[in-house]
Amino acid sequence: MATDSQKDCSYPKCDTNEPVPLWLIDVLRNAREAKLGCYAKAAAWEVSRGPMDGDFLARCRGAAEVAHALARLRDQREHVGFVPLTFGDYVALLARLAKVSLSTVCRWSGVEDLRAVPHESASGIAKLARGVGIDLRQLVAHVRLGIIQQSRGIVPASAVRARSETESDALTEWESYISSVEHELSAETQEFSQTFVERVRDGYRA
Amino acid sequence: MPDERVSGLDSLAERMSSGDEKAYRAFADAFGPQFQAYFRRRGLSDADAEALAVSCITDAALAIRKFSYEGPGSLQRWAFTIAHNKLVDWARGQQYMFSLNEVSCYPDEDTSTSWSNESVVAAACEALNELSEVDHNIVCLRLLKQPYPFAEIGEMLDLTETAVRVRHHRALMRLRKILEKNPACIELLSSSQQKRSQDDGHG
Numbered sequence: 001m002a003t004d005s006q007k008d009c010s011y012p013k014c015d016t017n018e019p020v021p022l023w024l025i026d027v028l029r030n031a032r033e034a035k036l037g038c039y040a041k042a043a044a045w046e047v048s049r050g051p052m053d054g055d056f057l058a059r060c061r062g063a064a065e066v067a068h069a070l071a072r073l074r075d076q077r078e079h080v081g082f083v084p085l086t087f088g089d090y091v092a093l094l095a096r097l098a099k100v101s102l103s104t105v106c107r108w109s110g111v112e113d114l115r116a117v118p119h120e121s122a123s124g125i126a127k128l129a130r131g132v133g134i135d136l137r138q139l140v141a142h143v144r145l146g147i148i149q150q151s152r153g154i155v156p157a158s159a160v161r162a163r164s165e166t167e168s169d170a171l172t173e174w175e176s177y178i179s180s181v182e183h184e185l186s187a188e189t190q191e192f193s194q195t196f197v198e199r200v201r202d203g204y205r206a
Numbered sequence: 207m208p209d210e211r212v213s214g215l216d217s218l219a220e221r222m223s224s225g226d227e228k229a230y231r232a233f234a235d236a237f238g239p240q241f242q243a244y245f246r247r248r249g250l251s252d253a254d255a256e257a258l259a260v261s262c263i264t265d266a267a268l269a270i271r272k273f274s275y276e277g278p279g280s281l282q283r284w285a286f287t288i289a290h291n292k293l294v295d296w297a298r299g300q301q302y303m304f305s306l307n308e309v310s311c312y313p314d315e316d317t318s319t320s321w322s323n324e325s326v327v328a329a330a331c332e333a334l335n336e337l338s339e340v341d342h343n344i345v346c347l348r349l350l351k352q353p354y355p356f357a358e359i360g361e362m363l364d365l366t367e368t369a370v371r372v373r374h375h376r377a378l379m380r381l382r383k384i385l386e387k388n389p390a391c392i393e394l395l396s397s398s399q400q401k402r403s404q405d406d407g408h409g
Contacts, residue, residue: 009377020375023394030330031334037279039281040282043247051376061231061238063234063267066264067270068227071267
């Protein structure tokens with residue numbers, strides 16, 4: 001952008017009553033890239049003029065606290081990798097390792113009970129998983145494990161030998177184990193599992 | 207416009223990336239109210255502007271490791287890009303109740319023409335960048351749905367209200383001259399005129 005001294009002198013004088021065509025306004029309205037920096041500066045100027053609303057600032061700080069907690073959970077997730085646990089147990093494990101309050105992130109995602117799997121919690125679980133950086137494939141494995149555990153009591157972890165060298169290998173082995181166990185579940189539970197997993201997928205992609 | 211407060215924020219990103227909790231709080235204090243002010247100017251109600259600003263703080267802070275420093279003010283520009291995208295997503299969800307149309311200060315008219323054409327948008331960006339910084343700011347701040355009053359823009363830019371009005375109009379006329387020479391704009395203008403003639407003929 002040129003400086004004022006370079007440009008102002010070249011401005012033609014014009015009649016300020018000359019109408020502004022609407023097409024011009026429409027064109028300029030769409031030039032987002034050129035305007036955001038200006039809006040940002042104007043917002044900073046506007047904020048600097050008046051007192052801050054204490055309640056609103058407290059909410060903003062709460063939102064930043066959530067981001068901080070999620071960032072720490074992400075770090076732990078990268079460190080720990082896939083562990084064959086239900087989604088609730090996995091996130092609780094990460095929270096324990098990261099020394100993060102689970103209630104902070106649960107409140108943010110709208111999940112009341114991480115261990116329960118009612119249909120209504122699908123979008124909250126998806127939101128939390130995305131926040132923590134769990135990919136969709138891994139999330140689905142955790143969710144399916146949760147449904148098996150709810151139906152069968154415990155997940156027989158010993159069923160899969162700890163021989164995998166990579167996270168992806170481990171996940172693949174567990175996926176095939178989960179599929180084999182799911183075949184033994186009642187038709188009703190299988191249907192519930194499919195519907196719930198689909199809802200989680202939709203929530204994750206939304 | 208005061209830039210000192212903003213440029214001091216650029217170091218926040220690095221501190222946040224290393225997990226400094228105080229930096230997260232400072233980010234919230236700085237950007238929460240700015241996002242709120244921006245959303246209000248774009249026409250959101252106080253309640254919606256607040257809720258969206260709070261949500262933006264989490265999103266932007268969580269994405270902070272993707273930020274790369276590109277000179278003074280870059281964190282603010284980056285954060286506002288996130289805020290803007292969030293606003294667009296929000297508006298899509300409210301499509302029957304809310305329009306992101308920025309120009310309520312101008313009379314309503316359905317031009318029935320797609321001015322969001324990529325070449326035209328690029329030409330508009332180039333044309334805006336040909337203005338001086340002051341005129342560029344004046345034009346942009348008047349395009350908002352809740353435009354800054356001329357008097358406030360004057361206060362912001364240290365100009366009288368009359369000077370802002372005159373510069374605003376001259377800048378628009380200059381932009382008009384530039385864009386009327388642009389091939390993509392010429393094409394769209396001509397198709398728009400043809401369409402209008404056809405409509406008039408039918409009417």
